[in-house]
Amino acid sequence: MTTVLIVDDQPLQRYGFRILLESVPETDVVGEAAHGAEAVRKAAELRPDVVLMDVRMPGMDGIEATRRIVAAGDRSRILVLTTFDLDEYVHAALRAGASGFLLKDARPEELLAGIRAVAAGDAVIAPALTRRILDEYARNRPATGRDPDEDPRLTSLTDREREILEAIGKGWTNGEIAAHFVLSESTVKTHVGRVLAKIGARDRIQAVIFAYDIGLARPNAG
């Protein structure tokens, strides 16, 4: 049984959520809140498994409320809901510690599945938003300051050589690189040799260090 706190400034909207959640046996609505401050208070008091959080609310908005609930250390998971898929909302909500972000035009089953996932400790994001987040993520992870592309020693590398350098940075042997890119080991050696020459490294170990220094490789904590 998953306990849920519904946070939305519109009574009708809260009513709709309540009806939906009470129509299935696995969720139990333990409270409602009409604005951020009330949400923070009730979250601390009711300790729900999941908080369904609207973004736009008078007074304290859903983002700030999310931040405070997360900061309070309660184990409640926050599932943010909004009508608008503005990037700022998504960014802010996730930064604030939300476990999920769905649009209000989601189908009922999607919302229920989202609550299930969030309650289980997983995360959900509306597919339409996932696209944009992934684009950013795949493009070498968010904003860590330095952009590898800017390094002059990298601009001289061809696309393939850059891929090879990344592989070296992962600690792969020539054989592993060959297997991964489906090349012969000879070809890999040729590429590696050119990479080393271009970036001014005497061996692949210096190349690994180079990759970390310019941010092409990143420490993998934990």
Next chain:
Amino acid sequence: MTTVLIVDDQPLQRYGFRILLESVPETDVVGEAAHGAEAVRKAAELRPDVVLMDVRMPGMDGIEATRRIVAAGDRSRILVLTTFDLDEYVHAALRAGASGFLLKDARPEELLAGIRAVAAGDAVIAPALTRRILDEYARNRPATGRDPDEDPRLTSLTDREREILEAIGKGWTNGEIAAHFVLSESTVKTHVGRVLAKIGARDRIQAVIFAYDIGLARPNAG
């Protein structure tokens, strides 16, 4: 109607997917491939809306195949499927240009929903994986405030071995390490061998990466 190309080296797995996809009216299986190379060829030939791509395959794997199909500029969307939720796979697949990443233990409805989303240009990720991606995305790199001393794999090292590991992290050769500490190269080799064994690295390159991961070595910007 969404056209789908099924890529998996296991015929039984392909069969299962085909049965599932043919059980609903909205998807149409237009082809199958048993390995990466065939996938690339058939994707170019059949131009499916969605490619269901297995990761682990003999010869060219799913990651490389994804990269090539995306690079070819076909509008096919790739939905990567795997049994293992290794971060390495997820990273690689997304960087390769996949639009989605699901685990094979997904329920049939989830897979169908994923195909729907991907075909619509959205992206999907298994909730269990989304959690980790968001963690990385949301916390904008927490300044690696890790203390090397805390790592249990380091406590087993003697003082000398720890010095050696630091030297390895700097990219020094055995000869350079010997010169710096005024030792014979044989001794350095002995130490290095023990360090590798203790931290579980197969060669000094893995040791360098290890040193960066635990914060013993730090990227040197510029």
Next chain:
DNA sequence: GATCCGGTGGTACCGCGGTTCGATCTACGC
């Protein structure tokens, strides 16, 4: 057609890296 570049592939060679055997020496604890 000629040329250049990037990617791919092969052979041959050599040295470093890593392992596996040893071995001696010191410091410390029982």
Next chain:
DNA sequence: GCGTAGATCGAACCGCGGTACCACCGGATC
């Protein structure tokens, strides 16, 4: 005194890494 752990050194061995040199192909450019 004895045992142990750590540091030091050596010989021999093998494989991977790196270099040198050459070759072929496809596409872009001249």
